[in-house]
Amino acid sequence: MGFCGACALLALLFVSSVDSSEPFQTTVKPNKGSEVTVSSQLPDCTVCTVSGVNDAQSFCQPSLKLEPEKEVKLLFKCPQPIEQSYNVTISSLIECTKDACSPATVEVQSSLLSKFSRTFTWKLKAPEKTLVSLKVLRTGLTKAPHPCSDGRQYSAVTSETSKEVLTRYCEGGSETQLDLSDQGVVTLEAKPNTQVESVLFQALAAPMSGRSMYVTSDPNTNLIITKVDKEADCQICVTEASKQTCKPQMYRLKNLRNASVDFTCPQPQKVFTVEINKDIGMTEMARDGNTLRGKANVLRDCTQTSCSGKPVQADNGFFPNYNRTFTWDIKVGTTQTFHLDFPGPGLQQIPNGGTCPDGHTYSVILYLHRAAPATIGTFCKGGPVTSVLGQYKGRVMLTVPSDVNLDPPDFQLKVGPYSEVTAIVRVKLPRGVSDTEFITPNYPKDFPDDEQILWDFSVPEMHNYSVQFSEHSAPECLEEGAAVEVEYQKEGKNPTRTSLTGPQPQHQQGGFNLTVKNCKTNLTLPGLSLRYSVSVMRSGHPVLCTLDLTKQEVSVQIEKVGSDPLCEIRKDSKEEKTIKVAKGETAKLSFLDCPNEDLRLTATELIACPNASLCAPTLLFVPTLDPCLPMPLHSFSWFFTIPHEATLDLVSPTGSLRQSLPGQECDPSSVVGVGEKDGSFIGNFCSNGEIQKLQIHSNISITATPQDVKRSKEPLLDVSVSPEIKETIIYRISPNLTSPTILVTPNWPTGMKPHSSVSWIVDLPWMHHAHIKFAISGLECENSHTRINVKHQEGGSDLLDINESEKMRTENTTARQSFYLNVTNCQPEGRDQFNVKATIVLERKTNLLPILLGLVGAVLLLLLILVVVCVVLRKKKSKMNSQSSIYMGKGNIFRPNDGHFVKTRADNDSHVYDYIDDSMVYGHLLTDNESIPNGMQVDSYQTFTGPTDNTLPVIKEPDPEPKGQYQSFLSPSDTFLPPRPRTPIGRQDSLGFQDRRMMDNELYTFKSTGDMNTIRLSGADMEPQLPIMDESL
Incomplete structure (x- = not known):
């Protein structure tokens, strides 16, 4: 415990x-x-x-x-x-005479007890009716009723004993001077550990003659200054033509011309209000419309058909710190109406007596023939009300509080024909979901007897509207059977009538008029008043799309670029301003009230190559996206990433590329933009040009913009990977023969990337040389150097070599053969940019020496051919003289060198049969029977006795040999004595012969079995015969 x-x-x-x-x-x-x-x-x-x-x-x-x-x-x-726990108060006194103050500079001991909360107080002491002003030396002040965020809050009051509320300020505003009376007090409250500047104000003193202002207005303009603080000691003094008149309560000024308005108190804006009134009679109206600006006090000399005169504008310098009311009194004939049109933002009706958030409050009042004035409505800037029409006489009022910059909307004033309706309010309902309230004139007071008002509503397409009466009071009509009427009228249809308690239109479409007609009422009872709302909602249906990117290497982005706030795009039921769908994802998209031009569809594809040796060439196609997307494709981009030791090669599938330049623009539907990964732009390119290949040693992006809304199926570029190059970019160029070829540095004309280099390999056609003209934009280098170098490809000295010291100059040079062009950039100084433009013009060479050498060579060639022909003909003639022939009776004639026998029998298989028809070849061995009548015995060989007729066989002459063909050696098969065919001959002329392929029987055996005796028809040695092997028999 x-x-x-x-x-x-x-x-x-x-x-x-x-x-x-x-x-x-x-x-x-x-x-x-x-x-x-x-x-x-x-x-x-x-x-x-x-x-x-x-x-x-x-x-x-x-x-x-x-x-x-x-x-x-x-x-x-x-x-x-x-x-x-502690508070520190530091008080000082500022003493002033009628024209000076001491101290003149207000200083504070800023380091004194800064650990605690401090209150600095300055009390003013000056002679009576002396105006003391404290000029803010640092940043200006702004009125702020709430505590300041920086811990320093100023306040001011006219005197210690004054009952008026302190005016509080924070630093950072437009107030640069505090005007106080001879007993004013200024304080500064600083929170603990808050730093305070040592010098804050400059004190000034002057006799209190009041705030002075010079006023100049048009002849028919009235200026009314009214005192609202009846207890304040302040007067209005107007000096005009050296005569001053002072009044304590109200001053009405007419036809002011260079008048001086003075106030006898230091802050008259808290005591007085100013009304600027303009009368516009019926002869000052214009049928064609004249603009009246709220910030201008307008006077016009007008007739019923025209209007002239200069407007007098009242800006913030004209009583800017006062509560101001601009009024226009309008009067037209009894058979006319006046129209007030508010184009642009329109007006929004608010309860009568209310004020607008921006301080600009409009009121429209009608002066009726038989009744008191009726307030048609009070309006703020920005709403569906576009115009107000009234009968006979009316007033437009614009109320602006003090310290509010005057910025009202313009409105037009026109004259129209007579209308039975007391007032017409035209309303253009906005698109989308809205709920707008309207009230009858004088609401919540009574609407005048026997009067009617009409609202003309314009409803947007594909929208439904509904009318709801929220509050109303029905009068007692004096006439029997009379009642308040509510009428709806649509264009081209009969009107529909109902009552204040009857059903109102619901979920209908199209514009309509709503008219409320009052009756003659019992004035001792409540009269007619009505407050109702018109609700609008969209009747359209969203466009749905399920975007599936699981089978595509593509990412999609859809962005709202239009200003229509009613366009809604959603991803998976969540509204977004930008929708992103990555590759491999599936998203449910919806689009409601979104025109295609308000949406931008872009798609990207990432192509990564971590190993240069494994990267295959890639043909770039603009892929076909899901057809459920309602908008066209704006652009498609490919992003290539490669190793540092690799280079990307860009080639056109059609053979060549062309850069889009001023005067040589590409077709927008086929152009591709090329840029580096760091954002450096290279250029726009298309097919069919002078660029054979484009090599880039960097990660790049390629963007296609199919502006014709077509998904092209043809490849745009062929991209492959090659070994590393020293330069950043290399172009392979084949100049145009018929027109100049223009070469520009990357990102032309904006400027080449710092510390980069680019080269062109220019291949000239045969028998051409190039004239090169350079346009150079020089610059100052912060470090390194710029350089332009031209050199022949086959070596030699530099054709051109200049650096950054050459500014904005033009250089010309000529290349006799294919050449290199290299441009290197430095780190520029400041905002200078380095650009080079080279123009290549080809010219055909006219050198006579090659032409003469060619002619001599042709003559020598002809002579050589002539000699060869002569030699061949001579040898052929000699060969023909040495040929002979022999005739073999009862047989065929063989001629030496016969083209029909280019091979011997031993060299081919002409003696080998594929098929033997026994009935045809050996028919003599068959007996005469029913199948073969008159048959012959064919069991023995019958000696060939030669042709049976007496005519010699027709021998086809060989085709003539080509002239000039020289043959130095004839093969054995083409000699004068051809070898004997291996066929059996008559037994009376040779020894017996037995074919090794025959069977040993009577049917296939010759009568003589002796060896074949060859016949020598020539003195030349015969080719050795291959021995007949027993195995082959």
């Missing part, structure tokens, strides 16, 4: 030690003329003065007043945090 009590005591001591605050000690010395008081409202907090040896003596009290210019050591004791 004792242990627990000790624990509780220790805990209490710990808590008390936590709550207590250590004493704070400091030394201060207030400036001369300052009254400093340190105080605390907490009972246990004191401030002590410390003195003596080792600060042994002290005098403590809750509040302590310090003496100026006396150093004192203070000790603060408080159990609470001292920053929040």
Whole structure:
């Protein structure tokens, strides 16, 4: 038990030690003329003065007043945090004469006790009717009724005894001067540890003659100044033609010309209001419309058909700090109406007597023949009301409070024909969902008897409207059977009538008129009043699309670019301003009331190549996206990433590329933009040009913009990966033969990327040389150098070599053969940009030496051919003389060198039969039977006896040999004596012959079995015959 009590005591001591605050000690010395008081409202907090040896003596009290210019050591004791426990007030006096103040510069001791909350107070003392102004030296001030966020809040009052509310300010505004009376007070409250500037104001003094203003207006304009603070001691004094007149309550000024308006109080804007009135009679109206600006007090000399005169504009310099009311009194003939048109933002009706958020409040009042004035409505800027029509006489009022910049909408004033309706309010309901309220004139008071008002509503297409009467009061009509009528009228249809309690239109479409007609009422009872609303909602249906990118390597983005706030795009039921669908995703999209031109569809594809050796060439096609997307494709981009040691090669599938340049623009439907990953643009390109290949040593993006809304199925570019190049970009160029070829640096004409290089390999056609003209935009380099170098491809000295010292100049050079062009950029100084434009014009060479050499060569070639022909003919004639022939009776004639026998029998298989018809070849061995009448015995070989007729065989002459063909050697098969065919011959002329392929029987055996005796028809040696192997028999 004792242990627990000790624990509780220790805990209490710990808590008390936590709550207590250590004493704070400091030394201060207030400036001369300052009254400093340190105080605390907490009972246990004191401030002590410390003195003596080792600060042994002290005098403590809750509040302590310090003496100026006396150093004192203070000790603060408080159990609470001292920053929040003490307040310091520092008061100073500013004394002024009628034309000067002391001190002239208001300074503060900013470091004095800055640990605590401080209140700096400046009291003004000046002769009676002296105006004291404090000019803000640092940043301006702005009125702020709430505490300031920076911990410094200013306040001002005309005198210490004044009952008026303090005017509070924060730093950072347009107020650069505080005007005060001879007893004014200014304070500055600073929170703990808040820094305060040492110099704040400059004090000025002048006799209080009031605020003066010079006024010049048109002859028919009235200026009415009315005193609203009846107790204030202030007068209005007007000086015109050296005569001054002063009035205490109200001053009506007419036909002012260079008049001076003075007020005898320092802040007359709090005492007076100003009304600027203009009368417009029936002869001043214009049928064709004349613009009246609220910020202009307009006077016009008008007739019923024309209007002339200069408007007088009233800007913020004309009583800008006063509550102002601009009024236009309008009067037309009894058979006319006046039209007030509010184009642009229109007007929004509000309850009568209300004010608008921006301070610009309109009111339209009608002066009826038989009744008191009726307020048609009170309106604010920005709404569906576009015009108001009224009978006979009316007034337009624009009320603007003080310190509000005058910026009302324009409105037009026109004259129209007579109308039975007292007033017509035209309303253009907005698109989308809206709920707009309207009230009858004078609401909540009574609508005039026997009058009618019409609202002309314009409803947007594909929208439904509904009318709802929210509040109304029905009068007692004096005539029997009379009642308030509510009538609806649509164009081309009969009107529909109902009552205040009857059903109103619901969910209908199209514009309509709503007319409310009052009756003659009992004035002792409540009259007619009505407040109703018109609700509008869209009747359209959203366009739905399920976008599936699971099978495509494509990401899609849809962005709202139009200004129509009613366009809604949603992804998975969530409304978005920008929809992004990544590759591999599926999203449910919807589009409601979104024209195609308000949406932008872009798609991207990432092509990564981590290993250059494994990267295959890629043909770039604009893919076909899901047809459920209602908008056209705006652009498609490919992003290529490659290793640092690789290069991307861009080639056109049609063979060549062309850069889009001024005067040589590409077709927008086929152009592709090429840029580097860091955002550096290279250029726009299309097919069929001078660029054979484009090499880029960087990660790039390629963007196609199919502006013709077609998804082209033809490839745009062929992209492949090659080894690393030294330059950033290399172009391979084949110049045009018929027109100049233009080469420009990347991102032309904006400027080449710093520390980059580009090269062109220009291949000239045969027998052409190139004239090169350079247009160079030079610059100053911060580091490194720019350089332009031209050199032949086959070596040699530089054709051109210049650097950044050549500014904005033109260079010309000529290349006799294919050449290199290299441009290198430095780090530019400032905003300078480096650009180079080269124009190449080809010219055909006219060198006579090659032509002469060619002619000589042709002559020599002809001579050589002639010699060869002669030699061939001579050899052929000699060969013909050495040929002979032999005639073989009862057989065929063989001639040497016969083209029909180009091969010997041993060299081909002409003696080998594929099929033997026994009945035809060996018919003599068959007996005469029924199947073969008159048959012959064919069991023995019958000797060939030659042709049976007496005519020699017709021998076809060989085709003549081509002339001039020289043959130095004839093969054995083409010699004078051809080899003998291996066929059996008559037994009376040779030895017996047995074919090795025959069977050993009577049917296939020759009568003589002796070896064949070859016949030598030539003295040349016969080719050796291959031995007949037994295995082959």
